Amino acid sequence: MTDESASEQDPGAPMRDDEFFALREGEVAAALPAQFDASLYFIGRIRTPWQSREQCPKNPRESDAVCTVELDPRWAPGLEGLETVTHVVLLYWMNRTRRDLVRQWPRHYGERRGTFALRSPARPNPIAISVARLVRIEGSTLLVTGVDCLDNTPLLDIKPYFASTDSVPEAVVGWHARRGR
Amino acid sequence: MTDESASEQDPGAPMRDDEFFALREGEVAAALPAQFDASLYFIGRIRTPWQSREQCPKNPRESDAVCTVELDPRWAPGLEGLETVTHVVLLYWMNRTRRDLVRQWPRHYGERRGTFALRSPARPNPIAISVARLVRIEGSTLLVTGVDCLDNTPLLDIKPYFASTDSVPEAVVGWHARRGR
Numbered sequence: 070m071t072d073e074s075a076s077e078q079d080p081g082a083p084m085r086d087d088e089f090f091a092l093r094e095g096e097v098a099a100a101l102p103a104q105f106d107a108s109l110y111f112i113g114r115i116r117t118p119w120q121s122r123e124q125c126p127k128n129p130r131e132s133d134a135v136c137t138v139e140l141d142p143r144w145a146p147g148l149e150g151l152e153t154v155t156h157v158v159l160l161y162w163m164n165r166t167r168r169d170l171v172r173q174w175p176r177h178y179g180e181r182r183g184t185f186a187l188r189s190p191a192r193p194n195p196i197a198i199s200v201a202r203l204v205r206i207e208g209s210t211l212l213v214t215g216v217d218c219l220d221n222t223p224l225l226d227i228k229p230y231f232a233s234t235d236s237v238p239e240a241v242v243g244w245h246a247r248r249g250r
Numbered sequence: 251m252t253d254e255s256a257s258e259q260d261p262g263a264p265m266r267d268d269e270f271f272a273l274r275e276g277e278v279a280a281a282l283p284a285q286f287d288a289s290l291y292f293i294g295r296i297r298t299p300w301q302s303r304e305q306c307p308k309n310p311r312e313s314d315a316v317c318t319v320e321l322d323p324r325w326a327p328g329l330e331g332l333e334t335v336t337h338v339v340l341l342y343w344m345n346r347t348r349r350d351l352v353r354q355w356p357r358h359y360g361e362r363r364g365t366f367a368l369r370s371p372a373r374p375n376p377i378a379i380s381v382a383r384l385v386r387i388e389g390s391t392l393l394v395t396g397v398d399c400l401d402n403t404p405l406l407d408i409k410p411y412f413a414s415t416d417s418v419p420e421a422v423v424g425w426h427a428r429r430g431r
Contacts, residue, residue: 099328102291106289106404110282110374128415146364147352149362153428154423154424156421160377164288168291171325185328185338185407186329187331188410193325196341196377229368232421234310238413240335240416242335
């Protein structure tokens, strides 16, 4: 196994310099702060059918594939009661990307946007969130649909999805809604 | 100003030992991993009217208070395009809590639950998410409604809320729905 494939199969591995994307025209990078402020544990892995970014669905509802969330057994007692929920929020770590981009030019949008107006993994703290349907729990493993990440993506958290506070059907992302016109 | 009040006013400050909650009956703590796996930058602060946990609303839709999200000016260009969205997902850091609890007995529920079945701040990675309505943007500051955190809570990320993937009005948290019966 070459370094390249090892890195491709382990999104938790530190990114090498040559994996950094070059800045495209109009993209802007900020100077990163001199130090970090807090630290994270990887509490498990998300297993998906997708081994490269090109294979990944563009958003979590584009695929019905049943994926598995493998929680480190140390945390398994934390699942008690989760079997009663229909949907979970998964937080996971997308570190194979640069963290200093403030303006980006995503290939499929063809227009420059600020990082915080995008769901791009390239952001100061590359934490992604996905709302997934919980199919069932087997021991310390969750079977879910509705994730779009690379196989072996490091898991940060599992939360119950509350429609009362998390669901806003009328929400609009203006720049995105105008794209089709 | 005493140490106590300093700590109360700065949720980003490291927690002192005497702030650890004692385990209640039925609560279970896991052994924390020996090391961390990734690191975070605090990219700003959320300013709210609430200086103590007792003052905080129990959930983000309980208050209409307009709060401000003060983004570190270094990241301000990342807001370009965000003015077109109606709702944002805010990620923030809740570190004044223990990270090893796997089973908890939240005071207001009266029943033991696994950490991942709860939205409690006490979890291995104390990252909270709130869906907030964006009122407007002034420079590097966002005015929002729908947050429930302590004043000065460290900000980790701002994302546009996409109803197409983030809104699931029919989602059910069974254990919570059964409480009222």
